[in-house]
Amino acid sequence: MEQKIRVLVAKPGLDGHDRGAKVLARAFMDAGMEVIYTGIRRTPEQIAEVAVQEDVDVVALSCLSGAHNTLFPKVVDLLRGKGADDILIMGGGVIPEDDISFLKQHGISEVFGPGTPLATCVNYIRSHVKKEA
Amino acid sequence: MDVKLGVLAGDTRAVARAITWVENGDPRGAEVIRGVYGSTGRAYIVGVTGSPGAGKSTLVSRLAALLAARGQKVGILAVDPSSPFSGGAILGDRVRMFDVALTRDVYIRSMATRGSLGGLNRATRMAARILDAAGFDWIFVETVGAGQSEVDVHDVAYTTAVVMAPGMGDDIQAMKAGIMEIGDLFIINKADRDGADRTATQVESVLQLSMTTGWNPPVLKVSAEQNTGIESVVDTIERHRTHLVASGKLDALKIRMAKLDVLEILKARLADTMKQQLDQPAVQAELEKVASKQSDPYSLADIIFEESWRNT
Numbered sequence: 001m002e003q004k005i006r007v008l009v010a011k012p013g014l015d016g017h018d019r020g021a022k023v024l025a026r027a028f029m030d031a032g033m034e035v036i037y038t039g040i041r042r043t044p045e046q047i048a049e050v051a052v053q054e055d056v057d058v059v060a061l062s063c064l065s066g067a068h069n070t071l072f073p074k075v076v077d078l079l080r081g082k083g084a085d086d087i088l089i090m091g092g093g094v095i096p097e098d099d100i101s102f103l104k105q106h107g108i109s110e111v112f113g114p115g116t117p118l119a120t121c122v123n124y125i126r127s128h129v130k131k132e133a
Numbered sequence: 134m135d136v137k138l139g140v141l142a143g144d145t146r147a148v149a150r151a152i153t154w155v156e157n158g159d160p161r162g163a164e165v166i167r168g169v170y171g172s173t174g175r176a177y178i179v180g181v182t183g184s185p186g187a188g189k190s191t192l193v194s195r196l197a198a199l200l201a202a203r204g205q206k207v208g209i210l211a212v213d214p215s216s217p218f219s220g221g222a223i224l225g226d227r228v229r230m231f232d233v234a235l236t237r238d239v240y241i242r243s244m245a246t247r248g249s250l251g252g253l254n255r256a257t258r259m260a261a262r263i264l265d266a267a268g269f270d271w272i273f274v275e276t277v278g279a280g281q282s283e284v285d286v287h288d289v290a291y292t293t294a295v296v297m298a299p300g301m302g303d304d305i306q307a308m309k310a311g312i313m314e315i316g317d318l319f320i321i322n323k324a325d326r327d328g329a330d331r332t333a334t335q336v337e338s339v340l341q342l343s344m345t346t347g348w349n350p351p352v353l354k355v356s357a358e359q360n361t362g363i364e365s366v367v368d369t370i371e372r373h374r375t376h377l378v379a380s381g382k383l384d385a386l387k388i389r390m391a392k393l394d395v396l397e398i399l400k401a402r403l404a405d406t407m408k409q410q411l412d413q414p415a416v417q418a419e420l421e422k423v424a425s426k427q428s429d430p431y432s433l434a435d436i437i438f439e440e441s442w443r444n445t
Contacts, residue, residue, distance in 0.1 A: 002247070003157050004220070029221035034245045039228040050227065053240055055149035083134070083146060 180290030185278025252283025
């Protein structure tokens with residue numbers, strides 16, 4: 001049996017900068033994961049629906065617009081509403097220190113800011129995705 | 134969540150999970166297929182192939198949007214390549230499909246090839262069965278960017294569309310065998326660009342060389358980007374479907390597909406058993422003999438085959 005970690009890299013909201021998201025997508029691929037990329041300017045509804053259709057293990061949200069406190073928890077709520085509460089949701093982008101605890105309280109399992117080494121994100125996924133035997 | 138019942142009820146999460154299982158070779162996937170196979174056979178499966186950048190994803194999303202607007206349920210299986218080095222993949226077909234991604238009754242699943250060379254994933258065939266059982270009227274199977282020999286889609290779909298773009302005229306010569314033979318229709322996409330007429334003429338002239346079998350593959354000019362000519366594609370697929378039904382070819386195809394369903398399972402099972410045998414510690418000494426030329430690969434393969442057979 002061959003199991004692959006499937007990751008959705010998603011850009012919610014009105015934010016056109018996706019270089020970082022693409023770098024991460026590439027790093028996840030190089031780590032042997034299957035990465036679905038949404039492209040920019042997606043709604044939380046679109047992201048949640050894609051996550052379910054693609055049966056991903058991880059949703060990695062990237063936001064540089066400042067709207068993370070609204071958008072990230074929305075994705076979490078929508079996924080829970082669809083019964084997909086087994087998906088690991090992580091966030092990244094330009095996120096002020098003060099917002100991190102708020103996001104964590106609202107279902108974002110970890111937040112990765114600028115300068116985070118790629119290996120940190122990869123290892124976080126590897127150690128937190130519970131692949132059923 | 135009972136996945137089998139969920140699939141039969143058309144539940145998105147159940148469908149998605151079942152596809153993951155068959156993709157992973159999880160025994161639960163086989164159980165689901167057993168449980169739902171009797172409900173398959175209603176969907177019409179269309180293959181879409183063509184070179185990278187020809188516009189397959191955009192075209193498929195247009196076709197899906199059109200059919201969904203007519204009240205049809207559409208499933209899409211979009212295959213992209215896995216890295217031969219890391220085994221990972223970037224599945225980007227969806228980026229071009231967002232117009233339909235949230236349309237009710239359209240389901241899109243990205244699949245990586247996971248080492249398969251024929252342009253699809255080993256589990257694409259069974260994933261199509263799952264969508265079929267879930268009540269999708271249409272299933273589009275989009276291959277990886279294909280050149281010449283990625284022709285597996287022909288064994289999965291009833292109608293195969295080959296998508297091309299102008300400006301690749303010289304490729305047509307190279308495409309004589311393989312992909313040019315599997316098209317039931319040929320789509321010249323990006324028809325708003327220079328050279329579309331020329332490409333269409335070249336394709337037609339290549340097609341005229343082939344023997345007719347009661348169906349002459351039409352060559353259609355469309356622009357998926359500008360959403361023109363999409364209806365003609367659907368009409369042609371419908372026409373081909375009618376032809377297959379009227380000529381009795383569809384029944385023959387369905388028997389062939391049943392055979393291929395079984396073959397796929399047998400191949401996977403045998404490959405697993407053989408690989409297990411090959412990994413046995415006792416075999417390592419034999420492998421060393423092959424490496425040092427005291428034995429040869431055929432002789433060792435014979436022994437392993439016999440052993441595996443006894444153990445199945």
